[in-house]
Amino acid sequence: MNLRAVTAIIALVIALAGTVWLGRGNGDIQSAAPAPKQVETSEDRPKISPTGPYPKAVVEKPRYNFGSMAVGQTLSHHFVLKNEGEAPLEVKKGATTCKCTLSEMKENTVAPGESVEIELTWTPKSPQEHFGQTATIYTNDPENQELKLQIEGMANNLIAFTGDHEGSPHWSLPTMSTTDPVSFTGKIHTKYLDEFKILGIESSQKGLTSKFKPLTAEELKEADAKTGYSIEVTADPEQFPLGGFNERLTIKTDIPHDLSPPGSEEAHDHPEGHDHKHDHEHAEPSGPRNFVIQVSGNHTGPIRIVPTFGVHWNPQTMVLNLGEFSAKEGKSVILSMFVEGTEQPLEIVDQEIAPDFLEFELKKDEKFESKNKQRYELKFAVPAEMSPVSFGRTNLAKVKLQTNHPNAKVIEFRVQFISL
Template identity: 35%
Template sequence: MKPIAVIGAIITIGLALFVVSKLTAPTNALNEVAVEPPPPPVETPTETETKLEEGGEEKPEGTPEEKPAEDVSYQSNPFDLKKPGPYPKAVLVQERFEFGSMALGATKSHPFVVKNEGDAPLKLEKGPLQCKCTMPALKDKEIPPGGQAEIVLEWKPLAVQAGFEKEATIWTNDPANPRLSLQIFGDVVSDDFWEPVDGFSLDQLKQGEARTVTGFIGSRTRDDLKIERVDQVNNLLKIEYTPADEAKLKEKEAKVGYNFTLTLPPSEEISLVRETVTVTVNSATNTQIIWPVTGNRIGPVSIIGPGWYAEKQLVQLGHFRAAKGTEKKFTMLLTDRGEKPLEITDVKVDGPIQVALERDEKWPVKTNERYFLTVKFIPNSPIGVHNTDNAIPVTITTNHPKVPTISFNVSYDAD
């Protein structure tokens, strides 16, 4: 036998013996471990499946969310007016409506009736608007032939305005009347009004003279106006008020109102009259009414010269260096001669101001006396600006029975 054949026979016999031994050998349970197959993968439901389980409908990816319909208005007519007939016929029963007097902040509305007297449905769309416009009970913004609908205009004014006008444009598909113009107009007034508006001027008063002025506070839009309190800063005035009678209310075209009487008592003091009266009323828009009261009480003294303003009882020193100071000299004429020459006995001033008075011994006129009044800013005083609104008050006390005090203000700009 050839060697190669012998080797092949040996290999064949060995493989056969190995297979037989495996088939006949007992199972060793301690040495063998059973391997369980891996569990099947858990499937997570997709977002679409979850929505379907909850009762939702599957939407294709990228579908936009639905939005509520917008209240659209058009700058030009959106309808095709060249279509062949039949045509609608738009008839606006009323084009303008007057609200009359409106209270500030109040809201008023008015319905305008539109009829369709044509043979086809009348379609409507909003155009340019100057106020709120609604079309209630108008399905699909369409009026059938022979039908009618209301268009409501609403206006809430936010400022007092005399003679306001607001317009709303409604486009139609009526070729003969493609644009409807709805207009509202009226006046916007405050809940309350008062006279005078800018306060009271007492003008010039002589020494010992009293002055009385009258005013009015009322309302054209409400009947519950009440005066809650009346205040004044300097307590110079006697103030009284009473409900207005029917004749006065008719004159003022008011539903309710009050007559005011302001009286300045007599006084010998020569000075400006400055008072501020504040009336508080039960109104949401104007809770306080402020009346300035001004006047000028004159006596036997008159002051003349550049820098003196009699209507304001004001001395203007102008602009200057605080370190150097400045002064102005005025002529003061006294028409009522006293037993003694006029002298200053006291000066009250809250600021760096000095006042001096000197008699002109050479004055030739016998009907009056001439004095020189000097108003001086003290050199090296603190810099400051005092204009008309915050001028420094000065009160001079004298020895003259007819001129017990002289009051004025001083303004300057010292740097």
Template identity: 25%
Template sequence: MRLWITLGIATLVGLGAGIVTAVTQVNLYPWKGALHHIGEDSPALPEIPEGRFSPRVAVDKQLYDFGVMDASATGSHDFVFTNVGTGPLKLKELDTSCSCTVSQITAETIPPGQSATVTVQWTGKGVNGHFRHTATIGTNDPDRPRVVLTVQGRLTGVTKMDPERLVFSRVSAGDDAVGRVRVYGFQTTEKKLQLVGYELDDPEESDRYEVTWEEMPLEEVKKGEPDASCGYLVTVRVKSGLPSGRFHRTIQLKTNLEEAKSIVIPVEGKVDSEVSIVGPGWYDEAGILTLGTVRGRKGTKRTLLIVVGGPHRHDVEFTLVKVFPDLLKVELGPTREASDGSVTMTPVVISVPPGTKPANYLGPSEDKMGKILIETSHPRVSRVKILVRVAVRR
């Protein structure tokens, strides 16, 4: 009987001592962790260390705004991770959005009180506009198992032009026409945009165009493009004397920047004139005569008429100055007056002689077509241009 009493007393004493010890441990070392559900699809995180030592992560900033950047460039930023806890902090890349990558984690395990950098890299992929992408870093901090880093800003080209093309709706053959575009520079590099020269795509007509520019005040620049660092007002003067009909030219502005060596200004318009061209196969809007595909052994012939109205119609003379390629044969016929006397008409006979060798001048660009230039004595229209689309087969 005494044995059972002794065992009971010992059990009660042991149970009491255990309870006291447990309460003391909880008061001295309370558990500050958090419960996290880990499913089959959850990312694998570094293990949480056992014991009472716990890591704590602190990041200098989770959002980095880079401001303005060239849309085709690549940027990077170092995020600083610091372990403010009492146990080793582990880092691991979990996920990134399509335009961001984690290029480097300087230390995957950070001792208490120390720091490491996570380098996030991004690229604009040539798309202008607002940019916002993320990279997610996993940690063994029980309170912050995932840290989302965000990069944002605005992507733009090195330069921007407004408007994107210069259109002259109607140009009088006897008058100059003036158009203007604004060119903005975005200082995504150390160099500031400077315009240093220009070229016209057709040197033969370079004397018909005059291009000048002046730097705009910064206040005016910011009104048009708040993120631009500079801007130029470019003036294009189309001089009188252009051939009648549609014209399409390209002006290349030369710059001092390696990443944008030239800025292209498309120029187009229509010249109204007292001198015009009519005839089969002639497309006045484009200034093109289409002969099409011709059999070399047979050849072909087409006649156009240069029609002149106005007070100078009886005084105008024409001189053939250029024919390209040599397979085209061109003759100017005698000028005659219309029956009502309102206009004069001068025939232009264009032919591909029989026996011509195969060739292709169907275009589509002007430099891949035939070209005929005719000078005139008209005081307002000094030149007539005829583009020819033709191919010769066997």
């Protein structure tokens, strides 16, 4: 065997030995733990450590229900965020639909084993069967990089009324058919305030008066309220013309417009660049609150009107509806009016008719026999060959009579029709 062959064999043996040694050595080396999945974050979020150790963000109850609260009332809840990890927890406030406040902490970090409070505050601006507001908290916990905290509840009107319909109370008085005043008693109360005062009540009509007194303990229990009042409304027939009416009572109270606790800020955070002047223009009015109650009724007095068959007459509003008809043909209807309270024949002292083409006629029924009543025929007519015209709910035609009757000095009829 020549020298070159021997040298090649020795080199091969050395190479094989090195390969075996390297294989054994690799079997003894421990594999490194894989780095946690790094989610891409924006520059303003806390950074996740690529190797650890890591914090652990824990909020036991991330959702809180306020239950029932009042429109305009400000409530807050404190969530507790604890760091159960091995490294400092960095936190930063993200997007929020309500006011979110972080308690003071050093450089926005929470040491292992420590906790921080996060306050969420909400002021509902309108009634809602269910509201939900959310705040997002960014952290450097790789398992909880975004924490969602939520407050929810129901928002109702601060004050409840008898006859309340979607926040607009409407009280109806009994029909005024004699000279005796009529009355209605309604209630105003709340389950959100411990007390409030009525400073006064103003009426849009001098013949409409009112008085109030606190609700009894039994009445409060029945209404599920903390405090409230009963209000008796009285209408004097001598102060009302005949026909339907709709008046207003303005209840003046000591309830402030802003129900936020003293020193509290606006319920919403203002993002950068927010127009504070615009907020000022739409801010809540200052001073105590007023509440308006619509009061309706019908003053029939000593008269009663009975329409003939097919004629649409509303005694509550004193509105005669002629419906739709041909302008070329026109239309006329007859109503019967029974009058009490006088032995003298009813006379028209003056009358006002609008539009002026509307025809009206009052005729006494001489054949009607009664000891205490008189019967009259009322004729309303739109002449034929008129141009098409419409008188609807917002522009009713009117027939206003001044009479010699001591208890029916003014009688006003309103007429609705469409001629085509």
